[in-house]
Amino acid sequence: MAELSADLGDGAEGVFAPIQNQPLRVQIASRLRDAIISGRLHPGTVLVETALAEQMNVSRAPIREAVQLLENDGLVESVAYKGKRVKLLTAREVEEIYSLREIFEVAAVERILAREVSVEPLAACCAAMEEAVRMNDYEALVAADEAFHRTLIRLSDHELLLSLWNNLYMRIHQIMALRHRGERNLAEIAGNHPPIVRALEAGNRAEATRLIAQHTRALADFDPESIAQGSQ
Amino acid sequence: MAELSADLGDGAEGVFAPIQNQPLRVQIASRLRDAIISGRLHPGTVLVETALAEQMNVSRAPIREAVQLLENDGLVESVAYKGKRVKLLTAREVEEIYSLREIFEVAAVERILAREVSVEPLAACCAAMEEAVRMNDYEALVAADEAFHRTLIRLSDHELLLSLWNNLYMRIHQIMALRHRGERNLAEIAGNHPPIVRALEAGNRAEATRLIAQHTRALADFDPESIAQGSQ
DNA sequence: TGACAGAAGGTTGTCGACAATCTTCATTGT
DNA sequence: ACAATGAAGATTGTCGACAACCTTCTGTCA
Numbered sequence: 001m002a003e004l005s006a007d008l009g010d011g012a013e014g015v016f017a018p019i020q021n022q023p024l025r026v027q028i029a030s031r032l033r034d035a036i037i038s039g040r041l042h043p044g045t046v047l048v049e050t051a052l053a054e055q056m057n058v059s060r061a062p063i064r065e066a067v068q069l070l071e072n073d074g075l076v077e078s079v080a081y082k083g084k085r086v087k088l089l090t091a092r093e094v095e096e097i098y099s100l101r102e103i104f105e106v107a108a109v110e111r112i113l114a115r116e117v118s119v120e121p122l123a124a125c126c127a128a129m130e131e132a133v134r135m136n137d138y139e140a141l142v143a144a145d146e147a148f149h150r151t152l153i154r155l156s157d158h159e160l161l162l163s164l165w166n167n168l169y170m171r172i173h174q175i176m177a178l179r180h181r182g183e184r185n186l187a188e189i190a191g192n193h194p195p196i197v198r199a200l201e202a203g204n205r206a207e208a209t210r211l212i213a214q215h216t217r218a219l220a221d222f223d224p225e226s227i228a229q230g231s232q
Numbered sequence: 233m234a235e236l237s238a239d240l241g242d243g244a245e246g247v248f249a250p251i252q253n254q255p256l257r258v259q260i261a262s263r264l265r266d267a268i269i270s271g272r273l274h275p276g277t278v279l280v281e282t283a284l285a286e287q288m289n290v291s292r293a294p295i296r297e298a299v300q301l302l303e304n305d306g307l308v309e310s311v312a313y314k315g316k317r318v319k320l321l322t323a324r325e326v327e328e329i330y331s332l333r334e335i336f337e338v339a340a341v342e343r344i345l346a347r348e349v350s351v352e353p354l355a356a357c358c359a360a361m362e363e364a365v366r367m368n369d370y371e372a373l374v375a376a377d378e379a380f381h382r383t384l385i386r387l388s389d390h391e392l393l394l395s396l397w398n399n400l401y402m403r404i405h406q407i408m409a410l411r412h413r414g415e416r417n418l419a420e421i422a423g424n425h426p427p428i429v430r431a432l433e434a435g436n437r438a439e440a441t442r443l444i445a446q447h448t449r450a451l452a453d454f455d456p457e458s459i460a461q462g463s464q
Numbered sequence: 465t466g467a468c469a470g471a472a473g474g475t476t477g478t479c480g481a482c483a484a485t486c487t488t489c490a491t492t493g494t
Numbered sequence: 495a496c497a498a499t500g501a502a503g504a505t506t507g508t509c510g511a512c513a514a515c516c517t518t519c520t521g522t523c524a
Contacts, residue, residue: 021485023507048475059509061293064476065300072304081516083475096392103339103393160328161335164396253515255477280505291479296506314487315505 024058028066031056036075036086037170039177045086047076073167075174089175097171098220104165105149105212108156112200113208119200121151126197129190141186142176148193192218256290260298263288268307268318269402271409277318279308305399307406321407329403330452336397337381337444340388344432345440351432353383358429361422373418374408380425424450 032052035041047067053060067084070076077087112119125148132140146169153165192215199208264284267273279299285292299316302308309319344351357380364372378401385397424447431440 025507050475060476061508061510065297068297068300069304072301081475093392096390099390100392100396103335107335107339158328158331160325160332164332257477282505292506293478293480312486 024062025065025069028052028056028058028062029069032066032070033073033075033170036070037174037177039174041086043086043088043178046082047084047086049083074171089178094175095220097168097175098216101168101172102213102216104161104168105152105216106209107161108153108158109200109205109208109212111156111158112152113203113205115157116203117155117157119155119197121155122148122193122197122200125151126190126193129193133186133190136186138186141189145189145193256294257297257301260284260288260290260294261301264298264302265305265307265402268302269406269409271406273318275318275320275410278314279316279318281315305402307402321410326407327452329400329407330448332400333404334445334448336393336400337384337448338441339393340385340390341432341437341440341444343388343390344384345435345437347389348435349387349389351387351429353387354380354425354429354432357383358422358426361425365418365422368418370418373421377421377425 032041032047049060049063049067052063052067056063067076071078071084075087076084078084125144128144128147129141132138132144150162150165150169153162156162192211196208196211196215199211264273264279281292281295281299284295284299288295299308303310303316307319308316310316357376360376360379361373364370364376382394382397382401385394388394424443428440428443428447431443
């Protein structure tokens, strides 16, 4: 039994999938989070505990705790005497989210350059993006893009920064899902990244920072009216 | 009644303190938070719901929710099948907290310079610090120091950054409380800040950034062994 | 016709209890 | 003496119910 659990834990080559007895609140929170960041639950949607409990066939306790988890994520807000609702997105907040993204990425660049970390993982992400462009696969491109930026943060070797990034990117996901999908030039998006990698390889801090800022601001250049707010 | 509430809300000059019917979880969370960041609850201390519920004479439900709030704050961690405990502090985590502090302050400086905001509020904080030095009041100096840095973030006009800062500074409070109080030169601490204000006034980005980094690293220059970890 | 008072409805806040799970300790066998 | 098995204890997870609070609708009075 000792070696069995060891196998499952380490190699993950075992026959059995690892048993994961996640608390209900975690499962519920995952479902709700997915619904919110995918845009299925619009900002302003009221989350009524009793209704959710009935839908998911559980009691209110795990629902309450799950909603609280989402509140910590900044996806849900509490409005006095009205209950909880999916957080409304103001233009200002969207701006701040993207500017924070820029702050984080620039900080990551600084650390990567200071520690002279290999940027090979970033090049791999670029390759995945080019592949997605060849296949004309928008979803794959988005995934590779996310992987690129998360890898950038990860290479900075800063766990706290990475956890903040994960939370931030969740909200960016939501914003992208709510935004009308403009006609994006796949090749242009993919093409933005290799120069960043090259600047990092060259140790060119100013250029890397400039490219990151430019890329982020292009993403943030949205139509404020395009974000669907729920009723009210 | 309308004008009464308006008075209380705006001027805060009314006779009555505003009625705040905070949920139990918020009151409980505040108490626990205070205990943790003041160092009265050491890292590693196990938080048993039933015990806390009995001590505070409430049921377990609000205790659970309060502890979850602290978990979101990063002050409590969940260890499988052992319950929740006050989060242990590793040297790495402390380093990351201070490096994040530097990232945030540098970002704030950039924004302040870009927007040409008046730095008068910062000068006021410096005056408070000098007054504290004159009175040889360590507590007042710490308070003024915190006010200075929070003001710096506030002047950057970035709500998201400010909320992250508040959370981060909570943990810095905890670290300072756990750290053996070295003999600090009050005048030296106070003296660090006016040059920052002058650099901001002069629009000298490089100098301001350099001073911030220097100041932060002086704070982070701690003895890793000095942080008391609870039993285990 | 408008405004105020009252009642009804709905939602969150809190509680006590039960169930499930893991840990720890005692016991037994080799 | 050590290891494995079993039982007991403790803690978290979940549930259903009650209470408090605010909102909203309706009815009445000026």
